[in-house]
Amino acid sequence: MKIIRVLLQKEFLQxxxxxxxxxxxxxxxxxxxxxxSFAATYELKEVDVALIDNDQSALSREVMSRFQATGxxxxxxxxxxxxxxxxxxxxxxxxxxLEIPSGFQTRVREGxxxxxxxxxxxxxxxxxxxxxxxxTSILKDLNAEQMRKIQxxxxxxxxxxxxxxxxxxxxxxxxxLDYITFMVPGILVVLVSMxxxxxxxxxxxxxxEIGTIEQLNVTPIRKYQFMIxxxxxxxxxxxxxxxxxxxxxRYGFNIPFLGSLIxxxxxxxxxxxxxxxxxxxxxxxxxxxxxxMFIAWFLMVIFILMGGLFTPxxxxxxxxxxxxxxxxxxxxxxIMRMVLLKGAGWPExxxxxxxxxxxxxALLLISINKYKKTVA
Amino acid sequence: MNSFAGFVIKEFKQIYRDxxxxxxxxxxxxxxxxxxxFAIRNxxxxxxxxxxxxxxxxxxxxxxxxxxxxxxxxxxxxLQDVNEIEALFREGDIKEVVVFExxxxxxxxxxxxxDIQIITDxxxxxxxxLVQSYTANIIQDYVKALNSEDQIEQxxxxxxxxxxxxxxxxxVNLFVPGLIAVILMLVSTLMTSISITRExxxxxxxxxxxxxxxxxxxxxxxxxxYLVLSVVNVITILILAIxxxxxxxxxxxxxxxxxxxxxxxxxxxxxxxxxxxxxxxxTAMMIxxxxxxxxxxxxxxxxxPVQSMPEVLQWISxxxxxxxxxxxxxxxxxxGSELLMVWKETLILIGMTVFFIALSxxxxxxxxx
Amino acid sequence: MPEYAIQTENxxxxxxxxxxxxxxxxxxxKGEIFGFLGANGAGKTTAMKMLTGLLTPTSGKALVTxxxxxxxxxxxxxxxxxxxxxxSLYDDLTPRENIRFYGGIYGISEEYLSQKxxxxxxxxxxxxxxxxxxxxxxxxxxxxxxxxxxxxHNPKIVFLDEPTGGVDPVTRRAFWEQIYEVAExxxxxxxxxxxxxxxxxxxxxxxxxxxxxxxxxSPEDLKHEFSASSVEEIFIKLARSAKRGDG
Numbered sequence: 001m002k003i004i005r006v007l008l009q010k011e012f013l014q015x016x017x018x019x020x021x022x023x024x025x026x027x028x029x030x031x032x033x034x035x036x037s038f039a040a041t042y043e044l045k046e047v048d049v050a051l052i053d054n055d056q057s058a059l060s061r062e063v064m065s066r067f068q069a070t071g072x073x074x075x076x077x078x079x080x081x082x083x084x085x086x087x088x089x090x091x092x093x094x095x096x097x098l099e100i101p102s103g104f105q106t107r108v109r110e111g112x113x114x115x116x117x118x119x120x121x122x123x124x125x126x127x128x129x130x131x132x133x134x135x136t137s138i139l140k141d142l143n144a145e146q147m148r149k150i151q152x153x154x155x156x157x158x159x160x161x162x163x164x165x166x167x168x169x170x171x172x173x174x175x176x177l178d179y180i181t182f183m184v185p186g187i188l189v190v191l192v193s194m195x196x197x198x199x200x201x202x203x204x205x206x207x208x209e210i211g212t213i214e215q216l217n218v219t220p221i222r223k224y225q226f227m228i229x230x231x232x233x234x235x236x237x238x239x240x241x242x243x244x245x246x247x248x249x250r251y252g253f254n255i256p257f258l259g260s261l262i263x264x265x266x267x268x269x270x271x272x273x274x275x276x277x278x279x280x281x282x283x284x285x286x287x288x289x290x291x292x293m294f295i296a297w298f299l300m301v302i303f304i305l306m307g308g309l310f311t312p313x314x315x316x317x318x319x320x321x322x323x324x325x326x327x328x329x330x331x332x333x334x335i336m337r338m339v340l341l342k343g344a345g346w347p348e349x350x351x352x353x354x355x356x357x358x359x360x361x362a363l364l365l366i367s368i369n370k371y372k373k374t375v376a
Numbered sequence: 377m378n379s380f381a382g383f384v385i386k387e388f389k390q391i392y393r394d395x396x397x398x399x400x401x402x403x404x405x406x407x408x409x410x411x412x413x414f415a416i417r418n419x420x421x422x423x424x425x426x427x428x429x430x431x432x433x434x435x436x437x438x439x440x441x442x443x444x445x446x447x448x449x450x451x452x453x454x455l456q457d458v459n460e461i462e463a464l465f466r467e468g469d470i471k472e473v474v475v476f477e478x479x480x481x482x483x484x485x486x487x488x489x490x491d492i493q494i495i496t497d498x499x500x501x502x503x504x505x506l507v508q509s510y511t512a513n514i515i516q517d518y519v520k521a522l523n524s525e526d527q528i529e530q531x532x533x534x535x536x537x538x539x540x541x542x543x544x545x546x547x548v549n550l551f552v553p554g555l556i557a558v559i560l561m562l563v564s565t566l567m568t569s570i571s572i573t574r575e576x577x578x579x580x581x582x583x584x585x586x587x588x589x590x591x592x593x594x595x596x597x598x599x600x601x602y603l604v605l606s607v608v609n610v611i612t613i614l615i616l617a618i619x620x621x622x623x624x625x626x627x628x629x630x631x632x633x634x635x636x637x638x639x640x641x642x643x644x645x646x647x648x649x650x651x652x653x654x655x656x657x658x659t660a661m662m663i664x665x666x667x668x669x670x671x672x673x674x675x676x677x678x679x680x681p682v683q684s685m686p687e688v689l690q691w692i693s694x695x696x697x698x699x700x701x702x703x704x705x706x707x708x709x710x711x712g713s714e715l716l717m718v719w720k721e722t723l724i725l726i727g728m729t730v731f732f733i734a735l736s737x738x739x740x741x742x743x744x745x
Numbered sequence: 746m747p748e749y750a751i752q753t754e755n756x757x758x759x760x761x762x763x764x765x766x767x768x769x770x771x772x773x774x775k776g777e778i779f780g781f782l783g784a785n786g787a788g789k790t791t792a793m794k795m796l797t798g799l800l801t802p803t804s805g806k807a808l809v810t811x812x813x814x815x816x817x818x819x820x821x822x823x824x825x826x827x828x829x830x831x832x833s834l835y836d837d838l839t840p841r842e843n844i845r846f847y848g849g850i851y852g853i854s855e856e857y858l859s860q861k862x863x864x865x866x867x868x869x870x871x872x873x874x875x876x877x878x879x880x881x882x883x884x885x886x887x888x889x890x891x892x893x894x895x896x897x898h899n900p901k902i903v904f905l906d907e908p909t910g911g912v913d914p915v916t917r918r919a920f921w922e923q924i925y926e927v928a929e930x931x932x933x934x935x936x937x938x939x940x941x942x943x944x945x946x947x948x949x950x951x952x953x954x955x956x957x958x959x960x961x962x963s964p965e966d967l968k969h970e971f972s973a974s975s976v977e978e979i980f981i982k983l984a985r986s987a988k989r990g991d992g
């Protein structure tokens with residue numbers, strides 16, 4: 001016990017003495033939480049539109065003003081030449097071209113089909129999808145109004161017979177489809193993982209590179225004491241960061257905390273050990289900080305991008321979805337969201353917690369085994 | 377010049393002797409490309425949904441069949457009551473419940489109008505949006521088919537949508553340029569900054585500085601091997617993108633490689649700059665990581681569109697080199713842009729490169745005196 | 746009770762096909778200063794690593810303080826001190842903190858440690874530097890400090906791997922005085938060195954060539970045996986016959 005205390009004392013002394021380390025440990029996570037939470041959004045904000053209005057009618061003007069009224073669309077360019085509008089799109093100045101053919105109003109009034117061309121810059125497929133669904137719903141509403149008007153003004157059998165199924169969407173837990181609510185718990189996971197994975201692993205490789213590890217190896221320190229001495233400081237720091245993050249999430253971002261905070265903290269504790277063990281494992285198979293860093297970063301990117309943080313796991317092909325079973329980050333992101341946003345409790349998350357625990361124990365055992373007090 | 381050649385050869389040898397790192401350096405882009413090419417998508421596949429059918433007639437059956445027939449959905453649960461939804465959503469696997477109202481077919485025939493409720497688990501707004509619009513599209517298609525069976529033509533405004541540059545809305549087309557940027561940042565910026573700080577930490581830098589080598593010789597020598605690596609990586613990614621993922625390449629290869637070369641230089645210059653600021657490897661790596669890689673992934677438009685961000689972040693995104701590189705590469709690959717269309721972005725990148733090189737040269741000189 | 750501090754028989758270590766240490770057998774008496782000489786790459790460091798439990802031997806026997814290095818390495822570690830040629834001190838800690846850390850690891854009690862810290866700082870002349878970071882200290886002082894730390898827990902044997910590399914003769918001389926003091930307290934000193942004048946200070950010497958131990962004995966005996974006037978002469982004679990290159 002005393003040896004562990006001495007080891008911890010030394011680690012903390014070293015961590016807090018390193019001037020560039022303190023901001024990295026405590027300021028960076030906060031800044032990242034703030035920046036990333038706001039950045040990670042697919043919400044449509046301002047779509048620049050080029051309008052080609054060949055009809056110049058009351059209805060065609062109504063179309064554009066409906067678009068503008070939503071606040072999402074901004075009329076950037078008005079022209080009669082398709083080529084000019086296309087040029088603007090090529091240069092990325094507009095992302096939607098709205099082309100209204102002549103005779104548009106007349107056709108609508110007569111109850112005939114009136115085409116309207118929407119050209120969308122689809123380089124970014126998800127934004128394009130959003131532009132499309134916003135535009136079509138604007139046009140659908142407008143169309144419904146027009147049809148009612150025609151029905152009232154003149155009886156048109158054509159219009160009456162058309163069947164329609166009304167789709168009424170309802171979004172639970174997050175009715176406004178607010179991205180921040182969704183992203184913050186996930187980003188917290190990423191920040192904690194980075195502290196756990198990079199710093200604890202790096203720390204051992206550093207002692208190897210400097211040579212102090214040899215000195216430790218000829219002392220009677222036991223492996224587990226050494227491991228605890230290396231794991232615990234960053235575990236504590238990771239937990240403190242998580243707490244700061246949770247406080248910010250609750251009071252800064254107004255994220256609802258439906259589930260139990262204790263559950264989150266317990267899972268976080270297990271998760272941190274798991275990810276730190278992975279860091280240790282990396283440090284036992286590498287010789288320089290550069291190597292360790294590179295492998296850790298590589299794994300981290302894969303964990304994050306395939307962990308459902310940004311793009312849904314449900315979008316991945318089956319084999320890739322299966323890979324998430326061995327991705328601790330994916331588990332923890334899912335648990336955080338379920339517990340905080342949906343109020344899930346132990347029954348719902350238990351199998352994932354078992355998963356993380358199993359991974360953590362395996363990694364810890366392997367890395368303790370791999371770490372040798374003897375060289376070569 | 378001779379000592380310079382010797383120095384460059386030493387740098388190459390050091391890097392290429394470390395087989396493990398080398399494997400990672402070459403293998404990584406391939407693995408990343410394959411994983412992300414297949415896995416990072418905003419399309420839906422096999423999303424699990426539930427059905428609450430209060431009508432159970434032939435129309436609702438047909439619609440359920442249509443939903444099941446797509447790759448997008450898997451019907452996993454049939455519910456009896458709305459109250460069951462809460463528990464289902466909490467378990468977390470089912471993302472959407474489609475609710476048919478009672479007497480669905482009757483209403484559709486008599487009143488020409490029936491309602492379907494789509495209840496989504498919107499903890500993930502993006503996913504909720506996606507499943508919702510997929511479902512709505514399937515239903516709309518069904519209605520259209522129904523109407524045309526009855527030989528009734530749709531009336532009124534009919535939007536015709538054309539998706540430019542990426543008609544199938546494939547995410548891979550969007551992500552490939554971003555991936556190039558991230559990998560270049562990783563290889564060029566992170567690796568150079570660490571390798572130079574390592575020399576500093578180990579005390580070798582002093583030896584180099586007292587040698588007849590000029591500071592810029594040292595920098596060039598350090599940077600050259602990574603430049604070669606970067607070029608190989610870019611070519612690998614491009615080959616994979618075009619032949620495995622069928623990403624279109626509309627523009628000129630020459631321009632593409634010129635721009636990729638330019639961006640590599642920017643990334644290397646940044647790496648050198650970081651190493652001139654950081655005193656040890658740990659600091660260099662944390663700066664590269666927090667200051668560059670995360671912003672490159674998140675603020676450049678790689679995954680999330682820049683236009684969706686708050687004003688402040690849009691401003692910040694201007695100083696991120698990857699943002700400009702993404703505009704350029706997406707332009708060249710998908711839109712067939714020529715230099716005339718991307719000269720502004722190119723100039724910005726050149727400016728950034730010159731700025732970082734000048735700054736780090738100055739830093740090196742100061743240390744010499 | 747073991748008769749010898751260190752006793753080896755045909756101790757061997759191979760790295761693949763390369764035989765770093767080739768069947769060496771020798772004894773080190775308790776309380777003596779034993780010099781371990783050899784050109785670069787002759788196998789000194791490998792041999793020392795086996796004796797300190799850092800490296801498992803391929804074959805042969807080795808007893809340190811009467812304990813078997815194969816089975817009782819962890820026990821041996823409590824009884825020995827070690828100072829490596831790389832720096833074993835933490836640069837970003839102060840001398841005081843370094844002493845406290847290593848003292849703690851060996852389980853030295855708090856009161857005794859506090860007293861010991863003052864003693865060490867006094868003894869190494871670092872009293873005023875006790876709270877400065879180690880990285881700011883001159884090399885010679887770092888070496889003295891590292892040595893003091895290696896014997897902090899009163900080990901039976903202390904292993905010194907090229908302890909005086911890179912410092913001036915005066916500092917080296919002072920360091921050797923420290924070694925004598927330690928030996929007088931009954932601690933066995935096992936030291937590798939490149940400096941032939943230092944070799945003359947040892948009670949007994951051994952010279953390794955190509956992994957073999959080609960000479961062993963007191964400096965005087967060896968001079969007789971090889972009919973040489975100095976240890977340096979013997980060393981050069983033997984080292985010339987080596988097949989292995991430098992490094």
